[in-house]
Amino acid sequence: MEKRVFFKGWWLPALLVAPQLLISFVFFFYPSGQAIWNSLFLPDPFGLKTEFVGLDNFRFLLSDPYYLASFKTTVIFSTAVSVSSMALGLYLAALADRLIKGAGVYQTLLIWPYAIAPAIAGVLWLFMFNGNIGLASYYLKALGYEWNHTLKGDQAMFLVILASSWGRISYNFLFFLAGLQAIPKSIIEAAAIDGASFWKRFGTIVIPLLSPITFFLLVVNIVYAFFDTFGVIHTITSGGPEQSTTILVYKVFSDGFVSQDLGSSAAQSVILLVLVGILTVIQFKYIERKVHY
C-alpha cells in the first residue's frame, strides 16, 4: 500500500526539492566534479602551472603496487573494525539489557567513549603503546613480548584497529540496546515457556528481529571505517610501517596534502567514489533482501 501524492503544477514540488538539490550540488556534485576534473591534470604543488595528462594519473596509480596493496589493507581494516565493534557492541548490549539494577550507570559508562574524537582516541592509545613511555608496551615487555609498532606492521594494524573500534563499540552498543528493548518481551517469554534455551532464543528470535538495525550498523560502520578513521591512523602510525596501515582514504590525504601530488590524490578520490558507490549498491541490492522489517 504505497501512498502517492500528486501535485498540480511544477513550482511547489520544485521548491520543496530545491533545498535538498542545492545541498547535494554544493556538497556532492560540485566537489565530485572538481575531483574528476583535477584527476586529469598534473599540477605543481604551488599551483603555478598545470598540465593536462588524460588518464595518466590513473595509469600511474594502478601500476603502483603499494596502491594496490592499500585495497587489501582497507578490506582487512574495515572488516576487522566493523565486525569487532559490532560483535562487542551486541555482546555488551545483550548483557546490559538483562540488568535490573543500575542499568543507567552501565549504559552511560559504555556510551562514554563515543564522545571522544578519533584523533584524541588515537593519541590515548598511542600513549599506552608508545615504545618509550607506554604502560602497555612496558608490561608487554615485562611479559617477554617485544612491542614496537613503528617497525612491526601487524602490531601497528592491531593498534589502529583497536583504537578505531573502541569508540565505535559505544555507538553500536547504543543502537543494539535500543533494538533489544524494542523486541516484545511476550515473544521471548513465549519461547522460554516452550523450552527454548537462551542461545536458541537469541539465535532464532533476537537476531532476526535485530536485522534491520544490524544492517543499518553494518553500512554505517563500513562507511566509518572507510572514511572517519583517518584521525586515528594519522595520529598513531601515519600509515606506516611500510604502508601497512595505509588505507585508501589515508593515501588520498598523504599523497595530496603531505606529498602535494594533487593530480594523483584527485584520481584516488575518483576511484574511491566509484568503489563506495558499488559497495552501497551491493549492500542495498543483496544484503538488504535478507533483512526483515
Place this chain on the structure above:
Amino acid sequence: MKTIKAIIASLALFAMFAGTSLQAKVEIQWWHAFGGRLGELLDEQVNKFNASQNKYTVVHTRKGNYSETLNAGIAAFRAGQHPNLLMVFEVGTASLMAAEGAYVPMYQLMKDAGQSFNPKGFVSAVSGYYTTTDGKMLSMPYNSSTPVLWVNKDLMKKAGLDPEMDLSTWKRVGNALDAAKAKGIDMPFCTCWHSWVHLENFSAYHNIPFATKANGFAGLDTELAFNSPVHIKHIQTLGKWAQEGKFKYMGRRNEAGKNFRAGECMLMTESSAGYAGIKKEAKFEFGIRHLPYYGATEAPQNTIIGGSSLWALSGKSKEENKATAAFLAFLSKTDIQAKWHQDTGYLGVTTAAAKKTKSSGFYKANPGTDLAGIQMMRNKVTQNSKGLRLGSFDQIRGIIDEEMEGVYSGKKTAQVALDSAVRRGNVLLRRFERANK
C-alpha cells in the same frame, strides 16, 4: 548607563590608538617548525628584532614539524594566505627552487630593499645548498647541522669499554656493540633520521653518488643511485644489528633522541643539533664523535647539512618585503649567529660567527662542539658531497623509510629494499620532472 557609555568610549579611543600604533608598524608573518628549547630560542631572536627597531614587527607561528610547515605554506600559497617568510627544510629546497614565481629570491629581496648583503659571508658548504648553479642565493640559511656520533660514556664503562676508545669506523663501532650486547645493555645503538644519516650523508662521506647528475644539482633528469654495493653493505649491517638486538629502531624522525637523553642508548647517530636537548636533559657524561665510516674507503670526505632555510614568498607588498629583508639581515648578524650556534649545536652559518665562537673559547669549554663544523668543511667538496637537490624528496624519504623498515624487521634484504626504493623513488623524480618542465 553612564559607566557603560564611558567604557565604550574609552574602548573606542583605545582601539583608535591601538590601530594607529599598529598601522605605523609593518607586520610580517613567519611560519616555522620549532618547538621546545629551539622554539624558545627562536622566540628570543624575534623579540630581540622587534625591540631593536620601531618600524617592523615579526610575528612567528609554529606550524608543526618540518613537513607540516612546508605543506601548510604551500596550501596557504595556493589560497593566497601565505606568510612572508617560510621555513623550509633542506629536503624541500628543490621543490621551492622549481616553483619560480612562488618566492622572491634572497639576493633580489635584499637588493630591492637596499640592504647590504654579502653571500660570501656564509660558509660555502651551507650556502651552496641554497644557491643556483650561476651563483644566485635564493634563500637564507637558518639552521644547519650535520650528523655526528653521540656517546653515552657511562654506558660505555658499564659495557667494559674505554669511553675514549676509537669509534671512527663502523667496524670498531660494531665491536663496541658486540661488547655492549654481551654485557646485557638493552639498546647499544640507535639512530635518528636514518635516511639522512645512513644513506644521504653516508654517500657524501664515502664520496659516492646518492643520485646521478651531481645529486640532482645538474638537472631535473637525475636518477637515484643509493643501491651501490657500499650502501647495501651498510644497510645490511644495520639490518643485522637490528636482528641481533644491538640496534633498536625507534622511528623515522628524531624519536631515538628521547632514549639517548634518558640514558638508555649507548651510541646514537643524530644531528649535531641534538646538543641543545642532550645538554639540558642528559644525566650522564656524554661525548661527541665524528660520524663513523668504512675503513675500506680512503679517509672520509665531508658530510652534508640538514636543517632549514628561510624563503621569502612572493605576492607581498614592497613595504612588507622591506621588513622581511631587514629581519633577514638582522638574523645574519654575527652575534645573533654565534649565539644560535653555541646554544643549539647548529653550525655557525657565517664565517664570522664561527670565528667569533672560536675566539671566545667556547669550543675549549665544550669539547666536541666543533666536530660538526670540522666534519663538514674538512675537504674540498666534490660532486657527491655538495648536497642533494631532488624533487619530491620528502616523499622519496618516506619511501626510503618504508623500505629500510623492511630491512630492520628482517622482512627484506638490503639489496631488495634499496633496489625497490630506488625504483619507486625514480618514478617520483620523473613525475616531478614532468610537472616542473
